[in-house]
Amino acid sequence: MKLNSRIIAPAIIILFAVGISGSIAFNLWQTAGSKSAADIKTPADIKGSKEFSIIAEGLGIPLADMLAAFAITSKTDLKCMELEKFYSGVEGGEIGTDSVKLFASLYTGLPHNPEEDTRLPMQAYDVLKQHIDPVVLESNKSRFIEVKAAAVLPAEPQTIETNTASSGAVKSESETHDSTATDAEITGKTTFQDLVNRGVSKQEIEAVTGPISSLSDTIKSTAEAKGVEFSEWKTPLQALMNSK
Amino acid sequence: MAKKPKTAWIRLTVQIIFFALVALITFNHTMSEAGISIPFFESASIHAICPFGGVVSIYQYITGGTYTQKIHQSSFILMYIVLAAALLAGPVFCGWVCPFGSFQEWIGKIGKKIFRKKYNNFIPKKIDSILRYLRYGVLAWVVLMTALTGKLIFENVDPYAALFHLYSSELAIGGLIALAVVFVLSFFIDRPFCKYACPYGALLGIFNLFRIFKIKRNEATCISCSKCDKECPMNIEVSSKKNVLDHQCISCLKCTSEQACPVKNTVELMTGKMEAKDEA
Numbered sequence: 056m057k058l059n060s061r062i063i064a065p066a067i068i069i070l071f072a073v074g075i076s077g078s079i080a081f082n083l084w085q086t087a088g089s090k091s092a093a094d095i096k097t098p099a100d101i102k103g104s105k106e107f108s109i110i111a112e113g114l115g116i117p118l119a120d121m122l123a124a125f126a127i128t129s130k131t132d133l134k135c136m137e138l139e140k141f142y143s144g145v146e147g148g149e150i151g152t153d154s155v156k157l158f159a160s161l162y163t164g165l166p167h168n169p170e171e172d173t174r175l176p177m178q179a180y181d182v183l184k185q186h187i188d189p190v191v192l193e194s195n196k197s198r199f200i201e202v203k204a205a206a207v208l209p210a211e212p213q214t215i216e217t218n219t220a221s222s223g224a225v226k227s228e229s230e231t232h233d234s235t236a237t238d239a240e241i242t243g244k245t246t247f248q249d250l251v252n253r254g255v256s257k258q259e260i261e262a263v264t265g266p267i268s269s270l271s272d273t274i275k276s277t278a279e280a281k282g283v284e285f286s287e288w289k290t291p292l293q294a295l296m297n298s299k
Numbered sequence: 300m301a302k303k304p305k306t307a308w309i310r311l312t313v314q315i316i317f318f319a320l321v322a323l324i325t326f327n328h329t330m331s332e333a334g335i336s337i338p339f340f341e342s343a344s345i346h347a348i349c350p351f352g353g354v355v356s357i358y359q360y361i362t363g364g365t366y367t368q369k370i371h372q373s374s375f376i377l378m379y380i381v382l383a384a385a386l387l388a389g390p391v392f393c394g395w396v397c398p399f400g401s402f403q404e405w406i407g408k409i410g411k412k413i414f415r416k417k418y419n420n421f422i423p424k425k426i427d428s429i430l431r432y433l434r435y436g437v438l439a440w441v442v443l444m445t446a447l448t449g450k451l452i453f454e455n456v457d458p459y460a461a462l463f464h465l466y467s468s469e470l471a472i473g474g475l476i477a478l479a480v481v482f483v484l485s486f487f488i489d490r491p492f493c494k495y496a497c498p499y500g501a502l503l504g505i506f507n508l509f510r511i512f513k514i515k516r517n518e519a520t521c522i523s524c525s526k527c528d529k530e531c532p533m534n535i536e537v538s539s540k541k542n543v544l545d546h547q548c549i550s551c552l553k554c555t556s557e558q559a560c561p562v563k564n565t566v567e568l569m570t571g572k573m574e575a576k577d578e579a
């Protein structure tokens with residue numbers, strides 16, 4: 056049997072197409088992994104694809120402060136790039152990934168050179184007021200603009216009970232601890248089965264953790280056995296569970 | 300002798316398709332990091348769509364069940380696809396798919412116009428044949444260091460990654476220097492990186508020893524014109540072999556009766572015995 060160009064060319068394309076689409080169909084095609092908070096050490100490490108929760112953990116900023124700074128009341132986590140969609144109609148500058156970098160820089164004192172038109176919502180000013188030197192804050196006053204949160208944020212179902220009534224800033228962490236979401240918080244004792252019971256599929260879990268041998272194992276012990284920080288899995292799994 | 304239909308465009312088309320796909324996917328990835336991306340189009344880092352990532356990650360995956368930094372399941376799936384293709388027809392990935400191989404080949408076309416017969420024949424044979432084993436050293440170093448560190452060690456000097464990071468903040472200076480070196484060498488040598496340094500090419504090259512479809516030459520019909528030798532980008536002396544088992548063959552089919560060989564059914568990619576009756 057002979058092969059020539061006219062056979063090899065379509066065969067290669069079909070082989071790749073079938074292999075990739077087959078793995079997509081079986082939920083095996085994954086081009087990105089769980090992003091580790093350890094990767095975020097400075098504002099420059101913040102990318103559009105990074106979640107607030109990862110940035111918060113990496114830079115040691117309370118997630119509630121980050122969400123409040125960007126007037127995010129309808130979500131418990133989001134990717135930086137989503138901000139541009141939320142604030143697309145804003146006049147007087149841009150609120151997007153670079154704004155998160157600027158906020159993180161002001162909050163932590165780590166250096167960052169923002170773009171000229173990078174802006175922060177006035178809500179960020181209120182958050183920063185409680186944490187940073189007023190002189191630094193004042194020198195950046197021109198960066199803050201008034202945004203009507205209700206007008207720019209998409210109406211999405213509320214996922215944390217304590218947030219449902221509020222259209223203003225997100226409640227503090229201590230307040231959210233009383234919510235039903237806290238009841239479902241992943242702890243050292245949580246097993247993979249607990250996640251499945253809350254509607255997270257095994258494939259979704261494995262997308263974060265890689266293959267798991269037994270659903271009855273605790274997440275923490277499995278992470279430790281694989282030499283992975285528990286927090287590296289906890290954040291994306293918590294986000295998955297919250298989204299159910 | 301009847302004029303043969305030209306088929307070189309077929310491989311070129313496949314190469315362009317894969318090059319464009321990889322360029323678009325990685326460009327989309329860079330754009331999405333900045334918050335803008337092409338809708339409904341895959342966005343992935345160059346590492347996530349590199350089948351070699353699967354190879355370097357194997358140790359960590361087997362021992363710890365995790366992937367090496369920046370490597371994902373997609374790399375493993377691509378690795379399986381490429382290995383299956385190699386088992387069948389050798390390193391077709393190198394000759395038909397790899398965008399970096401295509402990049403070198405396209406630059407080489409300019410070199411061929413400039414240097415003509417001297418092109419791809421600058422390095423003395425003795426030295427060249429030793430240098431050809433260098434890539435196995437690179438392969439061993441990459442696999443070992445990745446296993447020891449859990450990091451993509453090769454990334455910092457990888458010219459392939461650098462090519463698709465030219466518009467990204469992830470561009471490593473070591474990779475950029477390697478890319479510049481390969482770029483310049485490609486004017487003189489056909490596929491210099493593939494020949495001397497590519498760790499993945501080294502691995503796939505081993506499949507040439509036992510692949511199912513092999514490049515075979517019919518000694519009975521061969522007129523010893525050596526056109527196959529001259530066309531081979533990897534400088535393999537096809538005219539002196541019955542079966543091409545050379546670890547450097549990239550299954551490009553340039554030597555076959557479909558392209559360089561002027562005699563029908565004399566150099567073929569095939570399985571089974573080459574019969575004398577295969578004569579034209």
Ligand code: SF4
Binds near residue numbers: 547551552
């Ligand atoms: S010309 Fe023939 S021997 Fe040389 S690399 Fe291509 S297929 Fe292999």
